[in-house]
Amino acid sequence: MRIATFNLESFGSSHRNAAAFKERAVVLRPQLDRLKADVLCFQEVDAPKVGGIRRTSDLKRLLEGMPYAEYSLLVSPGPSGVRPADVHNLVMLTHFPVIEQHIIRHHFVEPLGFRRHTAIPPDPDVTALTWDRPLQHVVLGLPTGSRLHVFNVHLRARLAAAIPGQKSGPFAWETVSGWAEGFFTAAVKRAGQALELRLAVERIMDDEPDALILVCGDFNAEDHETALRLTCAREDDTGSGHLAPRVLTPVERTVPVDQRFTVIHHGRPEMLDHILASRALFAHFTHVEIHNEMLEDEVVAYGRIRQHPESLHAPLIATFDIS
Template identity: 40%
Template sequence: MKIATFNVENLDYDETPGNEAFANRLTPLRQMLIRIDADILCLQEVHSQKNDDNEKKLDALIELIEGTPYHDYHRQHTTTADGQPMHERNLIVLSKYPFAESEPQQYNADLIPDLMYRKVTAIPAEVNADPLSWERPILHCQIMHPELGRVHVINLHLKSKLATAIPGQQSQNWYTWDSAAAWGEGFFLSSIKRVGQALETRVLLDELFNTEPEAKIIVCGDLNAEPGEVPVELICGKMENTNNPALHNRVLVPCSEGIAESVRHSHFHHGQGNLLDHMLISQALLPYFDGAKILNETLHDESLAYRTDEKYPASDHAPFIATFRK
């Protein structure tokens, strides 16, 4: 079994189907999907498009995978309350193997109590605390593998490190702040959201282990955090942190540990390679783990000057692939 996670970076038609920007992205993205050649493919940042009946569809995704084996794969994705794909940043799971009869589950601050927060730099000043939630849900799918049986796949896209907007503190544009303190509070709020999503993922994992101690679980996606940072540590639940050997069976193992440090990066920022995309597996899958790799040979750095999407139509993330033997 080969499973991959890939942030395709804002997959959208932008304005109308067949526009030039999307057409320029089709070839490099499709070539990468073919090269990945996964049995299970988890995607992030897939946007939806409205049809003539004002229904949201995943037309850009369908066009991207046309002519590839993924076109015939089983598919599950995140949805809004009315069952339609989300407007932006859908999570997608494409599987050669059938999904279990149970519907996919998604969680968005559902497994932890509401967090309350009052912004201290907002203009005008906020008097009361409001609920603090995140717009990026967790997608939990169950796949029936012919030899491994039930495999839980949890697809994630945690909050980015871009600072959360603060009312009255960005008078010029989205990227320009009126005070360093306001930017700092926005950065702090984004950190809370990212760690909150990670906490909710760990709560979900513990619930799965409570009912299925030997659960075969894969947590993958763009965590916007590197190994050793709080979100990754929280989801893994290492014994070095809990100091409880009884929880050993609930520890997730980073597949990146099997990749040489010199090529252990899936993203570039200001010339520095970092590992934001992860594959974390439960102990029950570890005996079958055969290796991992990151397809980062052509990865580019969009954070540098003049690095526009027009010049670099491929994704700014590299796919992360893990393979499992019988």
């Protein structure tokens, strides 16, 4: 069984500076062929309006003629809870039977109240810090008769969140105070999403102590950072040996450090995309791949490559022997 996660980076975008579909498809189709995934988790699938309704039409065009075209295609809804959001939807593809699917957004962690100190004009009251994206939870039926819980996630980016009156451009700020408050806000949102993810996992483990659980996606965080520590819940963090069965483990830890990256930022390799497995599932783990051989530096790409067609994230694939 091969499980893959891949941030497609605004695939299907209607933005005037985005690469054309044909240019992106030429690059992405060979990457998808190489994955040979049984379960594929995508992040950043856009859904522009087609006939007045938001649809992930470009993704379906991308998959035409590929084995994935026959897979079940599950798309996370936007804030309305019905149709996809305009940008950055979660999508899961699989040929396994879908038993259940759930969308989690503030089910276990309510929006956090915060009064922004640097907003112009000042906030008259607290404002709600809500998650930018939901969590996608799908339960699949395996050929062995077992249930596999798969979470597809995309946590808040590490860029500072917008503060009213404090930005002078897409990446430029009027004051250090405004940037600092925006950066703090983004960090709180990312940690809050990770907390909600961990609480969702706990609910499953309460009912199924030996549950087969996978958490896949773009965490916008490396192994040692808060979002990963919250989600993994290692024994050295909880301090309790009896909680060891609830630990989630990043499969990429088996990859040599110098090859362990899915993003290059300003010349620095970073592992921001992860696949985490429960102990019961990790017993079947055999292999991991990071397809980062042709990865571009995202700072260079944004600044020097006009309408770059590739994703600036590398796909991550884990193989499990479920028989």
